Amino acid sequence: MNKTELIQKVKDIEGLSQDEKAYLINLVNTKKKYGLVWEDKPEEVEEQLRDNLPVLKEVKEKAILYSPPSGEPVEADAPNHILIEGDNLHALxxxxxxxEGKIDVxxxxxxxxxGSNDFRYNDNYVDKEDNFRHSKWLSFMYKRLKSAKNILKRNGVIFISINEEEFSQLKLLCDEIFGISNYLTSFTIKVRHENRILKGDKDFHEVTEYLLMYRKSIDFRTVKRIKDNTSLDLYTYRVVELExxxxxIILDGKExxxxxxxxxxxxxTEPSEESLKCISIRGSIKEGNSSGRFFMKHLAKRIGKEFGVLYRVPDMGDDESPFRYFKLPDNSKRVNGDYFQGVPINRSNIKEVPFPNFFDFVDEFNNVGYEGNVEFRxxxxPIRFLHKIFEIAGFSDGVILDFFAGSGSTLHAILELNAEDGGNRQCILVTNNENNIAEEICYERNKRVIQGYTNSKGAKEEGLNHNNLRYYKTEFVSRNTSIKNHYCPSKIIQL
Ligand SMILES: C[S@@+](CC[C@H](N)C(=O)[O-])C[C@H]1O[C@@H](n2cnc3c(N)ncnc32)[C@H](O)[C@@H]1O
Structure with a gap:
């Protein structure tokens, strides 16, 4: 219902005084007109935060510290990662x-x-029948994302995995928190094979998930991927004229x-400088270049009337070939024509192009169980999925935060990436200790990655030991207590 209709409805309500109607109409005029509305459900942790001081306390015996081989100078600059066990609203x-303003990604x-025991609110699992399930989830996420925004750098960026259950709610929530102008995209991630259906009782088999991307402000610069145009792989056609x-005929003044x-x-042919590339004239190509436009203007109307006819047009395009060939489809099953072009004369070798908003990680999701040698259902x-996120974020240095860390894949991915490219990225993980995941899965997994372990296939994985990992627990102290002996994260994470 739009605003005018709503005001009319208010005017039509019987039994209300003029003053009451005026009050309601004013409400309609002044209240938010577009966006999400939800019932706030306060959490216990919020009440504790109101009355106490949130602190982090180090579990010293869990610290894993880099120790250089004897004789070498102590290297102070091994990346300092931290794992915080506790509620993430508390940790945030x-x-x-x-x-504040210091986190890069x-x-x-x-x-x-x-609805299947994956979300706890005030220590109770939220099930599908709960009338407030979306409100509870939105209240929970709203508070955490507001804090997350505060600690992001001005040129920082946030990525959020989600599936269709809360995708629409999350998109509107993030539009509200980060601002609609800071929405960058929603990636679709293929995570399952369409034929590997585990539960036949569902109406549809969900093979994709989403990954939302928001920047903190326009200071974040979108990263492009590099496309190497030097490849001749597609130049594999040669036209032989037999007539x-x-x-x-004359078209556009050309014979x-x-x-x-x-x-x-x-x-x-084999790929070569002399060969031609075949390009299907579809989508944006129809209007996007001179060949597409020529075809649409003069030849597209012949599709379906003539089959397999080849047109040779002189003086066209930016390649060395004196002609450009256009071909009509061979049969009525095809609807698009093709053109053949030579290798462009002035092709710049390396071109920057945007990332696609779709990625297929089915194989990685199928094998994720083996990663880090820990089970977490x-x-x-997968590590490679996380590496793609780091690539899209342009994350080459600085601090990344994951405050729903679960099994700690994000730190594992950072440890591997740093080892690969000599980087110094630091990672802060936060997870609660549901079913001992903080201690027995998240910590254990990354401890093994740092110290080395034998994987499930019996192979020895060498430790990525040029790292420090410290373990903290969230705690509350009375507002009157001195926090001198408690952790101040800025001492540990050198920014
Ligand atoms: C979907 S899992 C994340 C999995 C992770 N990406 C990985 O690769 O292992 C979400 C995790 O967030 C944790 N979690 C849920 N609510 C939390 C809260 N309020 N504070 C801290 N952690 C929480 C859960 O225990 C769960 O392990």
């Missing part, structure tokens, strides 16, 4: 004191709220030769 409040993979006196089927041959994300 603490980090707001020490890291945030990646989170929150509970998807599927010496083909029919000729165009027409080769009917049987009057020419198209041969496949609650949304474990």
């Amino acid at each position: 409040t603490t980090l707001t004191f020490t890291h 945030i990646y989170i993979d929150p509970p998807y709220n599927t 010496e006196n083909p029919e000729k 165009v030769c027409i080769f009917k089927p049987g009057q020419y041959e198209i041969k496949r 609650n949304g474990k994300k």
